[in-house]
Amino acid sequence: MYITYHHILKGIVALVFATMLFSCQNGLNEARKFDVDYQAPLTVGEGINLFYTDSGKVRANLRSPKMLDFTNLQFPYREFPDGVEVDFFNEKQEKTNIIADYGIIYNTTNLIDLRGNVKIVTADSTILNAKQLYWDQSNSWIFSDEKYNIQMTNGALNDGEGFDANENFDKFISRSNVGVQYIDESEK
Structure with missing residues (x-):
């Protein structure tokens, strides 16, 4: 049973890491929108x-x-x-x-x-x-x-x-x- 919890814990860590990666990507896309407005006065x-x-x-x-x-x-x-x-x-x-x-x-x-x-x-x-x-x-x-x-x-x-x-x-x-x-x- 210890192995199962260990695998579950690894899965949760991987899921949290993947979520953080995609959320950072979304933040990067938001930051890139400011570059588009760079040509504004x-x-x-x-x-x-x-x-x-x-x-x-x-x-x-x-x-x-x-x-x-x-x-x-x-x-x-x-x-x-x-x-x-x-x-x-x-x-x-x-x-x-x-x-x-x-x-x-x-x-x-x-x-x-x-x-x-x-x-x-x-x-x-x-x-x-x-x-x-x-x-x-x-x-x-x-x-x-x-x-x-x-x-x-x-x-x-x-x-x-x-x-x-x-x-x-x-x-x-x-x-x-x-x-x-x-x-x-x-x-x-």
């Missing part, structure tokens, strides 16, 4: 109104209905899926306004991608409209491969596809364009 902000100041002066004001912060990823970025509006102020506190239907800021490369009804109105009233444009903050350079139109302060108009420009638009290179340009011949 770190934070979600609504009604964003951010100010960037330097030496007590406002340099930029960013407004957006929604911001998704993915800075927890290997290639961090912030996304503005419902549009973004930014005002930039120069040393004289003159304002340049940028509006887009969608925006994304890549932290590692300092590149900003703006899409959908992008409109820039500079401090001197130059107006640029484009489907999409990129702003390289590190090099202070704006560029696009999409169609655009620009209206300069002197009345010159330019419709084209693809351009490169500095932030002030005083260096503007168009890849292909049609437009009306005004040339001041009095300066020689």
Whole structure:
């Protein structure tokens, strides 16, 4: 009879061990579900109104209905899926306004991608409209491969596809364009 209890005891131990193994496997599956959510944003902000100041002066004001912060990823970025509006102020506190239907800021490369009804109105009233444009903050350079139109302060108009420009638009290179340009011949 002692052998029977011994076998029963071994069976119970084996059963408890197997149950623990399967329960741990279930816990592992539960833990793996958290990995699936890893692509979720770190934070979600609504009604964003951010100010960037330097030496007590406002340099930029960013407004957006929604911001998704993915800075927890290997290639961090912030996304503005419902549009973004930014005002930039120069040393004289003159304002340049940028509006887009969608925006994304890549932290590692300092590149900003703006899409959908992008409109820039500079401090001197130059107006640029484009489907999409990129702003390289590190090099202070704006560029696009999409169609655009620009209206300069002197009345010159330019419709084209693809351009490169500095932030002030005083260096503007168009890849292909049609437009009306005004040339001041009095300066020689």
